[in-house]
Amino acid sequence: MSWLRDPDRPLLFSMVFWLVLGAVVAVNLLDESYAPTRYAFAVNLALVLGLWPVLPWNPGHRGRRLASPAFLVVTFALGFTGSAGTHAPLTLLAIANLAFVYGMRMATVILAGQAALMIALPWAVGRPMAGVLMEVGLLMVFAAFVLGMASSVLKARQLAERVRELTVAQERGRMAAEMHDSIGHHLTVIKVGLENAERFRDRRPEAAWDEVRQAKELTVAALADARRWVRALRPLALDGHLGSAALERLAGSFTGTGVTVSFDVTGTERLLKPDTELVLYRVLQEGLTNALRHAEAESVRGSLAFEKGRVVLVVADDGKGRDQGRGFGLSSLAERVQALGGTLSSGNAARGFELRAELPA
Structure with a gap:
């Protein structure tokens, strides 16, 4: 209610x-x-x-x-x-x-x-x-x-609302550049590989088939990247939803991936700054995406808690955990969270992996 x-x-x-x-x-x-x-x-x-x-x-x-x-x-x-x-x-x-x-x-x-x-x-x-x-x-x-x-x-x-739209537009521009680099790289390698296969097909058929197999593997990786970026570029306001409703919609967009995803909200919800809302959106997105890519998890749970003076987002999975240390995605997120006066922590939990962001509200 x-x-x-x-x-x-x-x-x-x-x-x-x-x-x-x-x-x-x-x-x-x-x-x-x-x-x-x-x-x-x-x-x-x-x-x-x-x-x-x-x-x-x-x-x-x-x-x-x-x-x-x-x-x-x-x-x-x-x-x-x-x-x-x-x-x-x-x-x-x-x-x-x-x-x-x-x-x-x-x-x-x-x-x-x-x-x-x-x-x-x-x-x-x-x-x-x-x-x-x-x-x-x-x-x-x-x-x-x-x-x-x-x-x-x-x-x-x-x-x-205008500030939020401009923030989302800026974020989309940055992500479009990253998408060009990742998917563009895959497609370039696939093109070169298929050209090699075409040259090798008569003189070195085994090498040609090796190039085709590699191109096939890269195609699968590029398709997975494309699907992730489609989710990433979904706007914050989905059918007029903002705040926790937008996060809940994001969690729901991962339905059908083979992993059970749930999301809940505790505490009295209040309006957040557009930058805070966007960072929370990205933290949930990173947690869900990493759980699908690395954790081999069966379920992922996101929870948003409105506490006194702060808002806390936790994304936890029941997978195999992962090596300690942060990749580029988590490091970039940590910098953005710190810029807003918050903290981002991640690591293996009792079961699986947990990503926790605390931001002032």
């Missing part, structure tokens, strides 16, 4: 929600004039509590988008079931949520409609307009702060 720890929900909004909700309940219980509507208030409060955890804070959550307008209606209704006006910040949170899901323009239109309704209803029952206009003006001031905060968060998300 990942929506219970929705990383898209701003922490400040959660704090405001629970503080204001407590104030609304306290006012209702202390003011005896609300006693006749207590049952309606309880139902209204239950709807608010039920909708808050499932509110989407990202337009990509299409299955829960209707929860946003429903939350706006039930928070606004608190004013009629007994809140003495203390519910207004909850309504502003609902409007801010609409900005996250439907855009700033929609949130502004709904806010204007609410202001018009707040003026029209008291006017219809003969309330003095001076007090009403003061209440509406105060609401607009607070609304400007809330929508300004929502706009800043949305722009920060767009910037982070």
Whole structure:
């Protein structure tokens, strides 16, 4: 149930929600004039509590988008079931949520409609307009702060996504060069070998067949390299997934290789910097690829743990282990992890091989 720890929900909004909700309940219980509507208030409060955890804070959550307008209606209704006006910040949170899901323009239109309704209803029952206009003006001031905060968060998300895209593009360029060197080398040797086989076929048939066998072996190696690079070039955002979801998709992409691959997440997930997310992606990729190439393992397990101040990724297999020391891939990864203030450790475990990365979060 990942929506219970929705990383898209701003922490400040959660704090405001629970503080204001407590104030609304306290006012209702202390003011005896609300006693006749207590049952309606309880139902209204239950709807608010039920909708808050499932509110989407990202337009990509299409299955829960209707929860946003429903939350706006039930928070606004608190004013009629007994809140003495203390519910207004909850309504502003609902409007801010609409900005996250439907855009700033929609949130502004709904806010204007609410202001018009707040003026029209008291006017219809003969309330003095001076007090009403003061209440509406105060609401607009607070609304400007809330929508300004929502706009800043949305722009920060767009910037982070852009940085992530640029980081991935840079990484792809580097990997494309490496792929050219590895697969290109294999194909060059295969071409030379087949040319030799063609020259030797009449005068030295055994040598020709040796060249063909070598070319066949190199073809298998080149094909294996190509498959690994295809996995490596898969983007971080798979069908809109980021963070642990992208890592889980990466682990799932190794299904069908003959090795059982599992992945789990512990702790409360939070947003990571694009560089941190990319390095974790590469660490998992390196661990899975090495397990397939060297370990002769039957299963590989990846686990991502969100701890206080850090995030830990462990990739462990049940294979034969391997010689101590790091190849180019692990050495390069270690440098990138250290550049972000983290550590990368690897070595034989009680059974198999384990790769562990710790990064500040």
